[in-house]
Amino acid sequence: MTQRTALVTGGTGGIGSAIVRYLARQGHRVATNYRNPDKAEAWRKDMEAEGIEVCMVAGDVSDPASCAAMVREVEAGCGPVDILVNNAGITRDTTFHKMSYQQWTEVVNTNLNACFNVTRPVIEGMRQRKWGRIVQISSINGQKGQYGQANYAAAKAGMHGFTISLAQENARFGITVNTVSPGYVGTDMVMAVPEEVREKIVAQIPIGRLGKPEEIAHAVAFFTGDEAAWITGANLAINGGHYMGW
Numbered sequence: 001m002t003q004r005t006a007l008v009t010g011g012t013g014g015i016g017s018a019i020v021r022y023l024a025r026q027g028h029r030v031a032t033n034y035r036n037p038d039k040a041e042a043w044r045k046d047m048e049a050e051g052i053e054v055c056m057v058a059g060d061v062s063d064p065a066s067c068a069a070m071v072r073e074v075e076a077g078c079g080p081v082d083i084l085v086n087n088a089g090i091t092r093d094t095t096f097h098k099m100s101y102q103q104w105t106e107v108v109n110t111n112l113n114a115c116f117n118v119t120r121p122v123i124e125g126m127r128q129r130k131w132g133r134i135v136q137i138s139s140i141n142g143q144k145g146q147y148g149q150a151n152y153a154a155a156k157a158g159m160h161g162f163t164i165s166l167a168q169e170n171a172r173f174g175i176t177v178n179t180v181s182p183g184y185v186g187t188d189m190v191m192a193v194p195e196e197v198r199e200k201i202v203a204q205i206p207i208g209r210l211g212k213p214e215e216i217a218h219a220v221a222f223f224t225g226d227e228a229a230w231i232t233g234a235n236l237a238i239n240g241g242h243y244m245g246w
Contacts (some may be wrong), residue, residue: 002226003234005029005079007071009061009118011054012043014187015137018213020135022221023110024052028083031074033059038156061088061114080129081122083224087137088161089152096150104151111155116164125168132175133224136163137216137234140183142175143244156181160235165232176221176232182237186210206241 006023010016010030024030032054036041040056047054055078059070075081081140089111092103115136141149142156162180167177184190184201190210191198202209219236222228237243 001027003027004082005031005074005117006083006224007033007074007081007122007152008087009033009059009114012040014189015085015216016087016183017043017047017212018217019087019220020047020054021050021052021226022214022217023083023085024054025209026221029055030056031057031078031081033057033070033088035060035062037170042065054099061118064117064120067114067117067223071118075089075125082123082126082129082131083133083135084122085135085220086118087223088114089137089139089156091149091152093148093152095148098203099151108155108158110164112158115159120168123166123175125172127173127174128192128220130168130177131172132173133176133228134163134175135220135223136160136177136179138179138181139208139222140237140239140243143181143237144246146214163235164233171232174229175194176228178231178232180216180219180223180236181235181239182211182216183219183237183242184210184212185216187213204242205239209238209240211238 008019011020020030034056042055044235057070057073060066091158092107099238136159138159139156141153145153163177163179219238
């Protein structure tokens, strides 16, 4: 496998960490961003203990200028970004009739606008080199909606609209753009939900369990390989059968 440079936004989170591990173990140089230096340093040490080196770069995905600086630093230290995984995301849940403008914009800025902010500084280099892999991490709730998540569902649905347009524009440059839409995964955030609520969620999943972060990472890695060169504009739903569409 050719070694490439991969940038995974939100790489210190549950799914993000799994993606970082998977790509690093495939032999890629992997970078991720952080906002909290203390948390990032502790995470980096944990990764080093597993034998994984990660290029850590400060960057706020909701800020275009910060993203441009972040990409410049990654490329200066690790090489041109060939693989981009737009994974960073937040929630600010409440029913829409109680939702503030701040709750709406914080989620849209971090989950959707970040796709522009991070992809824009890398896309021209990919086009020049005639190779690139871009993967958006969307969500089951961007497909089926979710009570109390009008902001999150709108942003996650918008990510796939971004994917299919970018895929059409860049296919002839050897760049593929795809979406992965995870269902409910056993991350720290989900496991913090009261057990009775988790049991109700699992009861709706035909496979009968939460997903594993590593299962999402495997799907991302599938899209980033040379073997996936004829797959672009696709959305891969990984949710244990919780939501089935075609």
